[in-house]
Amino acid sequence: xxxxxxxxVLGLLAVLFILSILTFxxxxxxxxxPAEKRLSSQGVAITKEVLEAERLRLGLLRPFFVRFGExxxxxxxxxxxxxxxxxxxxxxxxxAGLQNTLILAFSSLFVSILISVPLGIISAVxxxxxxxxVVRLLSFIGNSLPNFLISxxxxxxxxxxxxxxxxxxxGSLQGLFLPAVSLAIPMSGRFVRQxxxxxxxxxxxxxxxxxxxxxxSEKNVLVxxxxxxxxxxxxxxxxxxxxxxxxxxxxxxxxxxxxxxxDLVMDAINARDYPVVMGFVVxxxxxxxxxxxxxxILCQVIDPRVEA
Amino acid sequence: xxKDKLKKRIIAVSVLAxxxxxxxxxxxxxxxxxxxxMNATLIRKPPSAQFIFGSxxxxxxxxxxxxxxxxxxxxxxxxxxxxxxxxxxxxxxxCGYYGGFFDELLMRIADLMLAFPQxxxxxxxxxILGGGLKGALIALGITSxxxxxxxxxxxxxxxxxxxxxxxxKLMGKNGLYILLHHVLPNIIGPLLINALTQVGSTMIGISxxxxxxxxxxxxxxEWGSMIAEARAYIQIAPWAVLFPALATIVTxxxxxxxxxxxxxxxxDR
Numbered sequence: 001x002x003x004x005x006x007x008x009v010l011g012l013l014a015v016l017f018i019l020s021i022l023t024f025x026x027x028x029x030x031x032x033x034p035a036e037k038r039l040s041s042q043g044v045a046i047t048k049e050v051l052e053a054e055r056l057r058l059g060l061l062r063p064f065f066v067r068f069g070e071x072x073x074x075x076x077x078x079x080x081x082x083x084x085x086x087x088x089x090x091x092x093x094x095x096a097g098l099q100n101t102l103i104l105a106f107s108s109l110f111v112s113i114l115i116s117v118p119l120g121i122i123s124a125v126x127x128x129x130x131x132x133x134v135v136r137l138l139s140f141i142g143n144s145l146p147n148f149l150i151s152x153x154x155x156x157x158x159x160x161x162x163x164x165x166x167x168x169x170x171g172s173l174q175g176l177f178l179p180a181v182s183l184a185i186p187m188s189g190r191f192v193r194q195x196x197x198x199x200x201x202x203x204x205x206x207x208x209x210x211x212x213x214x215x216x217s218e219k220n221v222l223v224x225x226x227x228x229x230x231x232x233x234x235x236x237x238x239x240x241x242x243x244x245x246x247x248x249x250x251x252x253x254x255x256x257x258x259x260x261x262x263d264l265v266m267d268a269i270n271a272r273d274y275p276v277v278m279g280f281v282v283x284x285x286x287x288x289x290x291x292x293x294x295x296x297i298l299c300q301v302i303d304p305r306v307e308a
Numbered sequence: 309x310x311k312d313k314l315k316k317r318i319i320a321v322s323v324l325a326x327x328x329x330x331x332x333x334x335x336x337x338x339x340x341x342x343x344x345x346m347n348a349t350l351i352r353k354p355p356s357a358q359f360i361f362g363s364x365x366x367x368x369x370x371x372x373x374x375x376x377x378x379x380x381x382x383x384x385x386x387x388x389x390x391x392x393x394x395x396x397x398x399x400x401x402x403c404g405y406y407g408g409f410f411d412e413l414l415m416r417i418a419d420l421m422l423a424f425p426q427x428x429x430x431x432x433x434x435x436i437l438g439g440g441l442k443g444a445l446i447a448l449g450i451t452s453x454x455x456x457x458x459x460x461x462x463x464x465x466x467x468x469x470x471x472x473x474x475x476x477k478l479m480g481k482n483g484l485y486i487l488l489h490h491v492l493p494n495i496i497g498p499l500l501i502n503a504l505t506q507v508g509s510t511m512i513g514i515s516x517x518x519x520x521x522x523x524x525x526x527x528x529x530e531w532g533s534m535i536a537e538a539r540a541y542i543q544i545a546p547w548a549v550l551f552p553a554l555a556t557i558v559t560x561x562x563x564x565x566x567x568x569x570x571x572x573x574x575x576d577r
Contacts, residue, residue: 146512247427269435
């Protein structure tokens with residue numbers, strides 16, 4: 001077990017290293033030249049000499065691996081480089097954004113778990129009842145809605161029709177509500193579908209028939225056996241959704257101007273501020289990879305049937 | 309009995325999907341007004357006989373723009389799914405049939421790609437490529453081939469030791485011939501179903517990127533970018549947002565439902 005765990009951790013580190021190489025390589029597929037962009041935005045007349053000097057100053061002329069090494073070791077120390085836009089260090093910006101993004105992500109995750117776990121279980125237990133059909137329909141529709149649409153529609157209803165929420169999220173609890181709900185609706189749709197399928201599969205297992213035949217109460221079967229056995233899979237389902245949640249939060253943050261990483265990265269993309277974009281990919285990728293790693297381990301700990 | 313009902317439903321939804329695709333294909337002939345013609349005297353008019361869906365901030369006909377945008381959204385989705393289908397299937401069949409080092413390498417690359425959050429990667433790549441539909445398609449294409457490759461690979465591996473493949477080999481046919489004439493026809497069913505289930509999520513991805521300004525660029529009509537544009541004046545002209553939104557929702561629901569129903573039909577067999 002220990003040796004296995006060691007291999008897994010080594011694999012995780014390798015994936016993270018490749019993630020950072022790929023992220024850094026993003027710079028090389030970029031068509032625009034940051035030096036040129038920078039100069040023109042500062043109103044400097046672009047001549048060949050000035051451009052070369054600026055490239056040298058920004059360190060754009062050195063070979064790939066030298067620059068990669070510098071950047072990589074910087075990141076390990078928590079230094080994400082200097083912003084091309086305003087010459088300020090990137091790390092504090094990312095940290096502030098990350099904090100807000102985490103608040104948003106956790107609240108929407110909390111809301112959707114609160115909605116979808118009970119609904120998924122009830123709809124599986126009462127398969128083909130009216131409730132099941134309604135839940136399935138709603139989760140299907142929720143799953144088919146792009147989150148930017150949900151947020152635009154919610155904005156229309158709550159901010160303009162009913163006028164109960166501010167349009168621009170102010171960072172207060174009130175401002176958090178709409179972005180969190182916009183993220184939670186499609187996510188709940190997917191959770192309900194997957195949790196329902198998982199519980200149904202477990203309910204159809206032979207041991208459930210056996211337990212029922214021996215007169216074990218239905219409640220006991222469900223709570224102590226079926227749900228217990230589903231737990232690991234439900235964790236995996238949730239962990240896999242984190243990636244979609246991250247992409248979704250970029251869209252939602254831009255719409256509501258929630259001051260998170262997504263809002264930051266969209267501004268950075270428009271300004272060709274590559275260090276911020278790269279920092280964003282590395283941080284999001286690392287969080288996702290680590291969460292999935294932990295959920296795999298957790299799955300094995302709570303469910304001994306899962307093989308490594 | 310249940311099967312018949314499902315079959316009827318699939319046919320009904322297929323007809324709907326076909327109508328959507330046809331409307332998108334022949335948008336140029338259906339549009340009542342020029343989708344790009346601006347008119348300063350007719351800005352933000354509510355739905356009327358002339359403009360069924362109203363007009364937008366520049367006096368353009370929303371109905372015509374939704375129809376023209378349909379072609380953009382639906383065609384780019386189909387193109388992306390088709391390219392991923394062809395590339396993924398080819399890689400998957402070659403990997404499954406020949407195995408060896410390249411199989412190992414490509415499958416590890418696929419695992420690696422799935423280890424990263426897809427939309428985050430897509431946003432970064434599309435953003436760095438500088439927007440445009442091509443950039444958005446490349447960004448989404450990085451991961452979209454993987455499901456096809458995995459599916460094609462596992463199906464190829466299960467049938468490659470069937471007697472008819474061995475016979476074909478003994479007859480001196482080369483690998484490419486066997487893959488195209490024997491393997492592909494036998495594995496294409498599940499791959500097509502996979503393609504169908506990918507349509508909805510691909511459409512969400514493309515219109516999401518366009519909404520962020522990383523896909524189709526205005527004034528080109530596309531649902532995501534139309535919604536992003538009209539969002540600014542939703543208070544005054546809600547129809548300019550609501551109709552493209554409705555079109556997106558209906559299209560995604562139709563294709564998702566079709567994918568689900570076909571999958572269920574096949575699993576029932």
